[in-house]
Amino acid sequence: MTTVSMTVNGKAVSAEAAPDTLLSDFIRESLALTGTHVGCDTSQCGACVVMVDGSSIKSCSILVVQAEGAKVTTIEGLASDGELHPMQKAFHENHALQCGFCTPGMMISAIDLVNKNPDLSEADIRHGLEGNICRCTGYHNIVKAVQAAAAEMKG
Amino acid sequence: MPDGNATGIGASVPRKEDRRFITGKGNYTDDINRPNQTYAYFLRSDIAHATLNGVDTSAAEKAGGVVAVFTGADLAAAEVGGVPCGWALTFQNGDPMKEPGHPILAQGKVRHVGDPIAVVIAESRKQAKAAAAEIKVNLSDLPVVVDMTKAIEGGQSVHDEAEDNICFDWAIGDKAEVDAVFEGADHVTSIDIVNNRLIPNSMEPRVAIGDFEDSTGDYTLYTTTQNPHVIRLLMGAFVLKIPEHKLRVVSPDVGGGFGSKIFHYAEEAMVTWASAQINRPVKWTSDRSEAFMSDAHGRDHVTKASLALDKDGKFIGLKEETLANMGGYLSTFGPAIPTYMHSVLMAGVYTTPVIYSNIIAVFTNTVPVDAYRGAGRPEATYIIERLVDRAAREMGISQVELRRKNFIPEDAFPYQTPVALAYDSGNYNATLDTALKNGDVDGFDARKAESAKNGRLRGIGYSTYVEACGAAPSAVAGALGARAGLYECANVRVHPTGSVTVFTGSHSHGQGHETAFAQLVSEKLGMHTENIEIVHGDTEKIPFGMGTFGSRSLAVGGSAIDKALDKIIDKSRKIVSHILEAGEGDIKFADGNFTVAGTDKTMAFGEVALAAYVPHNYPLEELEPGLEETAFYDPTNFTYPAGCHVCEVEVDPTTGVTEVVKFTAADDPGTVVNPMIVEGQVHGGIAQGIGQALLEGCSYDDNGQLLTGSYMDYTMPRADNLPNYVVSTESTACTHNPLGVKGCGEVGAIGSPPAVINAIVDALSDLGVTDVAMPATPQTVWRAIQAAK
Numbered sequence: 001m002t003t004v005s006m007t008v009n010g011k012a013v014s015a016e017a018a019p020d021t022l023l024s025d026f027i028r029e030s031l032a033l034t035g036t037h038v039g040c041d042t043s044q045c046g047a048c049v050v051m052v053d054g055s056s057i058k059s060c061s062i063l064v065v066q067a068e069g070a071k072v073t074t075i076e077g078l079a080s081d082g083e084l085h086p087m088q089k090a091f092h093e094n095h096a097l098q099c100g101f102c103t104p105g106m107m108i109s110a111i112d113l114v115n116k117n118p119d120l121s122e123a124d125i126r127h128g129l130e131g132n133i134c135r136c137t138g139y140h141n142i143v144k145a146v147q148a149a150a151a152e153m154k155g
Numbered sequence: 156m157p158d159g160n161a162t163g164i165g166a167s168v169p170r171k172e173d174r175r176f177i178t179g180k181g182n183y184t185d186d187i188n189r190p191n192q193t194y195a196y197f198l199r200s201d202i203a204h205a206t207l208n209g210v211d212t213s214a215a216e217k218a219g220g221v222v223a224v225f226t227g228a229d230l231a232a233a234e235v236g237g238v239p240c241g242w243a244l245t246f247q248n249g250d251p252m253k254e255p256g257h258p259i260l261a262q263g264k265v266r267h268v269g270d271p272i273a274v275v276i277a278e279s280r281k282q283a284k285a286a287a288a289e290i291k292v293n294l295s296d297l298p299v300v301v302d303m304t305k306a307i308e309g310g311q312s313v314h315d316e317a318e319d320n321i322c323f324d325w326a327i328g329d330k331a332e333v334d335a336v337f338e339g340a341d342h343v344t345s346i347d348i349v350n351n352r353l354i355p356n357s358m359e360p361r362v363a364i365g366d367f368e369d370s371t372g373d374y375t376l377y378t379t380t381q382n383p384h385v386i387r388l389l390m391g392a393f394v395l396k397i398p399e400h401k402l403r404v405v406s407p408d409v410g411g412g413f414g415s416k417i418f419h420y421a422e423e424a425m426v427t428w429a430s431a432q433i434n435r436p437v438k439w440t441s442d443r444s445e446a447f448m449s450d451a452h453g454r455d456h457v458t459k460a461s462l463a464l465d466k467d468g469k470f471i472g473l474k475e476e477t478l479a480n481m482g483g484y485l486s487t488f489g490p491a492i493p494t495y496m497h498s499v500l501m502a503g504v505y506t507t508p509v510i511y512s513n514i515i516a517v518f519t520n521t522v523p524v525d526a527y528r529g530a531g532r533p534e535a536t537y538i539i540e541r542l543v544d545r546a547a548r549e550m551g552i553s554q555v556e557l558r559r560k561n562f563i564p565e566d567a568f569p570y571q572t573p574v575a576l577a578y579d580s581g582n583y584n585a586t587l588d589t590a591l592k593n594g595d596v597d598g599f600d601a602r603k604a605e606s607a608k609n610g611r612l613r614g615i616g617y618s619t620y621v622e623a624c625g626a627a628p629s630a631v632a633g634a635l636g637a638r639a640g641l642y643e644c645a646n647v648r649v650h651p652t653g654s655v656t657v658f659t660g661s662h663s664h665g666q667g668h669e670t671a672f673a674q675l676v677s678e679k680l681g682m683h684t685e686n687i688e689i690v691h692g693d694t695e696k697i698p699f700g701m702g703t704f705g706s707r708s709l710a711v712g713g714s715a716i717d718k719a720l721d722k723i724i725d726k727s728r729k730i731v732s733h734i735l736e737a738g739e740g741d742i743k744f745a746d747g748n749f750t751v752a753g754t755d756k757t758m759a760f761g762e763v764a765l766a767a768y769v770p771h772n773y774p775l776e777e778l779e780p781g782l783e784e785t786a787f788y789d790p791t792n793f794t795y796p797a798g799c800h801v802c803e804v805e806v807d808p809t810t811g812v813t814e815v816v817k818f819t820a821a822d823d824p825g826t827v828v829n830p831m832i833v834e835g836q837v838h839g840g841i842a843q844g845i846g847q848a849l850l851e852g853c854s855y856d857d858n859g860q861l862l863t864g865s866y867m868d869y870t871m872p873r874a875d876n877l878p879n880y881v882v883s884t885e886s887t888a889c890t891h892n893p894l895g896v897k898g899c900g901e902v903g904a905i906g907s908p909p910a911v912i913n914a915i916v917d918a919l920s921d922l923g924v925t926d927v928a929m930p931a932t933p934q935t936v937w938r939a940i941q942a943a944k
Binding site for chain 1: 169170172173174175176177178179180181183185186356357358359360408409410411413442443444664665666667831832834835836838839840841842843865866867871872873874875877879880903
């Protein structure tokens with residue numbers, strides 16, 4: 001076991017973990033932040049995407065020790081003081097979620113996309129989200145929501 | 156109190172359930188952990204067919220962290236039952252279907268890759284998995300049966316009970332009569348179809364936690380199911396012999412189901428039973444690889460079908476012969492899917508007077524096959540709409556004209572089909588007209604010319620479909636082999652200050668019931684949905700209900716809520732009659748207020764509720780206090796959503812890459828409660844239909860190895876594979892349920908696959924291509940082009 005420390009959703013955390021622990025398992029099991037989901041075992045589905053030092057990453061694809069000292073944002077950390085992030089608001093208003101399982105990873109991927117390219121086109125959104133699988137929505141409303149959030153995030 | 160009218164039927168009310176999902180506060184089964192819990196890992200067969208000579212667990216039992224190891228022999232010794240099948244079919248001569256046992260852990264033989272052989276229970280998941288590697292399994296390979304056509308030739312059987320691997324050979328319709336019609340037909344169109352095997356792939360893998368409390372003898376199963384009461388009944392009564400009052404099944408937030416979470420699975424029984432053996436909670440979380448080889452698969456039909464027409468293009472007869480894969484064991488509803496959810500739909504939206512459908516269900520060394528979104532109806536629609544498309548091409552009649560010529564006319568409802576079902580309502584020309592308009596079909600030729608300039612072949616494809624939802628009239632289902640009733644139940648609890656909690660037997664795993672069902676209450680009681688809570692998914696809370704599948708929630712579960720609300724209003728009227736000293740017949744209820752005709756006397760619904768719970772001025776001698784009512788609703792017929800899907804594709808003839816560039820759907824889901832949710836359901840269904848048509852295909856090799864065992868191999872539709880959809884509704888009301896609703900959950904997956912494939916055939920028709928198999932991958936399309944050269 002090794003001790004890992006990082007900042008998660010603005011709070012310093014420190015916990016013991018086996019060195020082969022995936023960041024996704026650490027978040028779900030050690031930190032009990034169960035909003036991050038695990039939907040596959042081949043780093044294909046994107047349900048586990050979190051923000052690490054400002055970039056979205058599939059948290060099943062890195063070891064927790066690689067995130068030592070990092071700033072991690074999970075779905076639980078998106079809203080601030082009860083105020084939803086524009087992406088959360090847009091997903092709700094555009095019915096961009098059904099079962100909700102892919103939603104946390106989808107939204108964090110989308111936020112990263114918009115952060116990096118505020119003027120993204122529909123094709124950019126579709127291409128940018130191809131690492132996040134949604135089985136419910138057919139993506140139509142997800143694309144709409146990301147467009148709406150992008151407009152709002154630009155202010 | 157906010158205005159109730161804003162959240163009634165017909166309003167696109169944003170979903171009440173969203174907040175917890177978008178903030179990471181959903182409560183999925185894997186988010187649940189029980190004190191002192193252990194972890195289960197299933198050792199599964201990695202070969203498809205073998206004799207199981209023995210399982211040596213001695214080393215695994217000594218491995219670090221291991222609490223217990225169980226095998227099929229342990230379960231047999233404890234007289235644990237097998238997984239039951241919920242629907243009994245017969246052979247054409249009336250003999251019962253072959254129904255071999257389906258043990259919780261393999262006994263005697265393994266019958267598919269993924270068949271569980273042993274379970275290790277340990278202090279951690281990692282330890283359980285490591286210990287499973289220490290189990291020595293003695294298997295003797297047997298010849299593997301994968302291909303259905305070869306399977307029924309016999310020689311090697313999956314089950315001793317079915318030497319020729321035929322589970323049943325069933326038919327509907329008069330073969331001799333249909334053959335005679337074909338003899339005299341002016342034109343016969345035939346087609347060979349493979350309806351590709353699909354893997355449902357809800358994004359949340361299955362999870363089950365068994366939790367036995369020895370001080371009370373109570374069992375709790377937390378599980379990812381679409382129907383907790385069904386699981387409680389099947390597992391309690393048939394597998395573990397636990398009476399209902401000692402068994403609670405909880406299915407909290409469930410991350411998609413699409414049918415695959417209807418069925419009672421072995422893992423549920425295993426963790427529940429094991430928890431009592433070790434007196435600790437046992438948790439199992441499927442990983443995705445495991446899901447691919449243990450979740451029931453869908454579709455997998457091989458069909459020969461023909462349509463007979465007269466010289467004017469009138470359909471005069473239709474026949475199909477289908478091999479339907481059951482897999483290695485019968486899943487809960489496996490036998491019903493290719494028969495009572497399929498053959499009875501073979502009239503489609505047409506007046507075809509005679510139909511014969513013969514279904515041979517086949518055991519193979521593959522994962523069991525059962526319902527997947529649409530369940531039998533996509534297969535029926537695909538056969539009919541491919542035949543119609545081909546007939547139109549062969550006879551030189553336009554696609555639209557041939558369909559219109561054969562539609563069941565608007566004034567013909569109720570319409571008795573030759574294959575048992577009687578459609579209550581519909582207007583197939585209306586949905587066709589809307590789709591033609593919204594899809595700008597008139598502009599297709601110009602778009603085709605534009606595509607051609609870019610070296611792309613553009614095609615347009617149609618599908619006009621009908622399906623059957625709202626399963627089902629219990630008496631009818633029972634007569635057809637169902638081993639359960641198919642009503643739904645609702646309990647409406649009005650609280651003393653007038654807010655409402657509804658306890659429903661339906662289950663939401665993405666459908667938005669917490670909103671749509673609240674809208675039913677909002678409409679009827681004139682209160683805002685903020686004041687209404689919908690509770691589902693826990694057998695300790697909800698009344699006995701059959702759960703959610705076959706687009707039945709609103710039509711059956713919603714109707715039960717409606718009936719319970721009627722009882723609430725009836726009782727309220729009696730209370731008002733007493734308090735306001737007016738005759739019941741003079742009391743009107745609207746917008747949340749009771750009024751007495753011809754007077755200014757009024758009483759708000761909340762005041763009535765308070766009077767019911769504080770019965771100081773109350774007719775206690777005639778009426779019980781309280782305001783809570785339960786209703787069971789058993790439908791008198793199925794509901795029949797229908798519609799028209801029009802697809803345009805562009806094919807790159809040099810690579811075979813096909814892109815859906817335009818998709819238009821006009822559907823008739825009956826009364827629309829929440830248009831936003833209906834559109835979302837249709838979007839999702841279309842995505843799965845396009846997935847089936849272009850991308851998804853479960854593949855086994857001749858040894859029964861699953862070649863598509865991960866997202867690296869099984870092509871899931873992603874955002875950049877799919878277009879935006881133009882969807883609209885053109886509703887006719889269902890005539891036999893109180894809400895007029897039909898259903899919308901499956902229409903997208905049912906209507907879309909033939910529209911896509913017909914569009915590809917259209918695009919390639921000038922090259923001489925007449926057929927393209929699903930999934931129409933670039934390689935498949937390219938090969939079709941080359942073969943036609």
